[in-house]
Amino acid sequence: MQKAELKIQNIALVGMMGVGKSTIGAMLAKALDMGFFDIDAQIELEQKTSIAEIFNTHSEEYFRMLEHEQCKKIPQIHNTVISTGGGTILNPKNTKILQENSTVIYLSANEQTLQNRLVGTTALARPLLQQSSIIQILKNRQNLYKQIAHHTITTDKKTPQDVLSQILSINISAGKSSKHRTI
Numbered sequence: 001m002q003k004a005e006l007k008i009q010n011i012a013l014v015g016m017m018g019v020g021k022s023t024i025g026a027m028l029a030k031a032l033d034m035g036f037f038d039i040d041a042q043i044e045l046e047q048k049t050s051i052a053e054i055f056n057t058h059s060e061e062y063f064r065m066l067e068h069e070q071c072k073k074i075p076q077i078h079n080t081v082i083s084t085g086g087g088t089i090l091n092p093k094n095t096k097i098l099q100e101n102s103t104v105i106y107l108s109a110n111e112q113t114l115q116n117r118l119v120g121t122t123a124l125a126r127p128l129l130q131q132s133s134i135i136q137i138l139k140n141r142q143n144l145y146k147q148i149a150h151h152t153i154t155t156d157k158k159t160p161q162d163v164l165s166q167i168l169s170i171n172i173s174a175g176k177s178s179k180h181r182t183i
Contacts, residue, residue: 009078010101010102011082011102011167012081012082013025013105013107014104014105016108016114017114018109019114020107020163021086022041024164027161032168035079036080037074037081038082039067039071046066064087071088071091071097074098075100087141089141089145090144104151105153106153109154115134
């Protein structure tokens, strides 16, 4: 009799720019002794340029295609914390991949928190802020984040360590089978 291969669950962090997906993702991976896969950082590494430059040189559509190519790698990775880009959830194929291969945690923040965290961030570093306000982007995406998430953690008035502690309190092994929970 052949043993079934154990598939260890991934954890995917979704949410707006400025909520701390990359920072908290790296901390979570270290705390759980898991791998860490930052979709935006991987795109920059492979393209040998910044995301802002990709937007400027090519287009948002081109960037979203690169983002989807990274998402297609997720079914082959296990025991990994995945930090998504803020717009990863805009492609239904990406959300399907994330939901089928990860426990998805939505790191949420209100408009004021996002504005405070992004103060001083130039539009060059965050290309979508050249076209829309953070408030409009949040309004366009908030329901998508909620729909994909198995759990929601509010990051308002919390340090990355506070958010990490709350994530660690979730029964990740229950993951997809548990009811959606907001902390």
